[in-house]
Amino acid sequence: MTEVVRYTYRLRPGVQAERALLAEWGRCRFLWNEAVHQQKSGGHLSFGKLGKLLTEARGRAVWLREGSQVAQQQTLRTYAQALDHSFTMKGHGRPRFKPRKKALPSLEYTVRGFSIRDGRLMLPKGVGIPVVWSRELPSEPTSVRITQDCLGYWYASFVVRREVEPVPAAEGGIGIDWGVSVTATTTNSEFDLPFRGHRKRCAAELAKAQRRMARRHSGKRGPQSAGYRRAAREAAKLHKKAARQTQHDSRVWAKRVVAAHGLIAIEDFKPKFLAKSTMARKAADAAIGGAKRALIECGVRAGRRVVLVQPAFTSMTCRKCLARAKRLELCERIFRCSDCGFTAGRDGNAAGVVLVVAERGHVSVEDVRQAGHLLRVGGSVAV
Numbered sequence: 001m002t003e004v005v006r007y008t009y010r011l012r013p014g015v016q017a018e019r020a021l022l023a024e025w026g027r028c029r030f031l032w033n034e035a036v037h038q039q040k041s042g043g044h045l046s047f048g049k050l051g052k053l054l055t056e057a058r059g060r061a062v063w064l065r066e067g068s069q070v071a072q073q074q075t076l077r078t079y080a081q082a083l084d085h086s087f088t089m090k091g092h093g094r095p096r097f098k099p100r101k102k103a104l105p106s107l108e109y110t111v112r113g114f115s116i117r118d119g120r121l122m123l124p125k126g127v128g129i130p131v132v133w134s135r136e137l138p139s140e141p142t143s144v145r146i147t148q149d150c151l152g153y154w155y156a157s158f159v160v161r162r163e164v165e166p167v168p169a170a171e172g173g174i175g176i177d178w179g180v181s182v183t184a185t186t187t188n189s190e191f192d193l194p195f196r197g198h199r200k201r202c203a204a205e206l207a208k209a210q211r212r213m214a215r216r217h218s219g220k221r222g223p224q225s226a227g228y229r230r231a232a233r234e235a236a237k238l239h240k241k242a243a244r245q246t247q248h249d250s251r252v253w254a255k256r257v258v259a260a261h262g263l264i265a266i267e268d269f270k271p272k273f274l275a276k277s278t279m280a281r282k283a284a285d286a287a288i289g290g291a292k293r294a295l296i297e298c299g300v301r302a303g304r305r306v307v308l309v310q311p312a313f314t315s316m317t318c319r320k321c322l323a324r325a326k327r328l329e330l331c332e333r334i335f336r337c338s339d340c341g342f343t344a345g346r347d348g349n350a351a352g353v354v355l356v357v358a359e360r361g362h363v364s365v366e367d368v369r370q371a372g373h374l375l376r377v378g379g380s381v382a383v
Contacts, residue, residue, distance in 0.1 A: 001164045002161050002164060003161070004159060004160070005159075005161075006159055006160075007135070007138075007157070008155055009133060009156050009157075009158070010132040010153065010154070010155060011121065011129050011131060011154035011156050013129045013130075014129075017128065017129050018154070020125065021105065021107065021127070022105065023067070024067050025106070026100075027063070027067040028072055031054065032079055033097050034057070035050060035053075035076060035079045035095070038053070039083065046080060047076065047080040050076040066125075068113060068124040070110055070113030070124065071108065071124075074108040074109065075107075079095055082095045104148055104150065105147065105148040106145065106146070107147075108145045109124075109144050109146075110143050111140075111142050111143060116141075129156075137158060137160055138160055138163070139160045139162060140160070141158035141159055142159050144156050144157065149240075151233060151236055151237060151240065167258075167259070167302040169262070170259065170261055172260075173262065173264070174355065175351040175355025175356075176264070176266050176295070176351055177267050177314065177348075177350040177351040178267055178288050180279050180282050182194055183196075183288060184253070184291060187351045189348075191253075191257050193249070195285075196245070197285055198285065199284070199285040200285055202242055205238060206238045209231055210235055213235060216228040243287070246286075246290065247287070247294075250290055250291040251298070253291070253294075254295040254298040254299075257295060258295070258302050261304065262305060263304070263305045263355075263358065264295065264305070264306045264307070265307050265358030266296065267314060268309055268311060269288065269292070271283055274288075307358040309354045309358055314350040314353045315335070315347075315350045317353045318335070319342070319349050319356055320342040321337065321340045322353075323340065325337060325338060332346065333345065333346045334346060335349040335350075
């Protein structure tokens with residue numbers, strides 16, 4: 001059995017290569033915006049119609065012909081896919097204009113538009129870019145997506161096919177309840193995910209960078225000084241470093257949980273409302289959504305049974321007798337059942353309720369959905 005996955009590497013383009021990438025992005029962005037304009041003024045556009053418009057545009061404009069036809073076709077194909085998806089979702093997520101100063105570059109090439117030669121990524125028009133090969137590709141790539149992040153770093157994401165590594169069989173289940181003081185509380189304390197607080201540890205350094213930004217801001221709209229841009233870049237680096245550390249911890253934890261359990265019951269918690277509470281900063285540092293996503297993807301890829309349980313009433317239900325107690329305030333961290341006398345930590349009891357609900361197949365003690373039927377593992381599909 002094989003699966004299609006993405007392998008991402010850092011790129012180190014020179015001045016000329018970066019200039020060529022940005023020029024190509026400018027052409028692709030123009031085509032995307034033109035497709036949005038045509039869509040707003042003329043109805044549904046299929047990829048076939050977009051292809052004809054591209055041929056006509058390249059015939060009229062010399063500067064479009066100077067770019068790669070493969071990258072331009074892939075831009076329109078991505079637009080057509082996004083448009084079809086928006087119609088499926090009844091208008092939600094419809095493609096929008098990409099402004100020059102805000103949209104980050106993103107180029108995609110199929111196998112006939114790039115090659116790998118002497119450790120360099122070779123693109124049309126003789127553009128060669130060194131790649132930081134942190135690991136070997138398992139097979140020949142079929143396409144590549146080149147992106148730039150907010151710090152100006154370039155990345156290449158190759159689509160490859162690899163053999164699925166067999167995962168040892170595991171028995172037993174685990175229930176997971178999300179929180180802020182402890183990011184994930186499980187039915188087995190050995191697998192709890194503690195709150196690391198990476199962003200909190202760099203708070204002093206981040207505050208220093210932000211004060212420097214405030215001092216160097218001109219107080220006017222428009223382009224800022226080079227000093228301000230340097231200070232903003234340092235602050236962005238700190239934010240990204242903390243986010244990467246949190247993401248790494250979540251992935252390591254998810255692999256450990258999946259390797260040891262056959263059933264993974266997850267509280268289907270949506271942390272969006274925390275952004276409007278007094279716990280917003282700590283919740284953002286914990287990155288509950290990212291940890292949940294990593295666990296689901298890892299579990300589905302390993303073939304485990306992953307069940308998402310609605311969070312309603314889990315914190316006020318006894319995991320022993322399933323009797324529902326009175327509503328607990330946030331300050332009450334101990335759960336006590338008045339029927340059977342069971343006593344446990346609030347989050348630990350909720351994790352046990354999540355597991356019991358998943359095993360019995362009914363919910364929230366009223367609704368259960370199988371993650372394997374609802375989710376596609378980010379860019380990878382078993383074949």
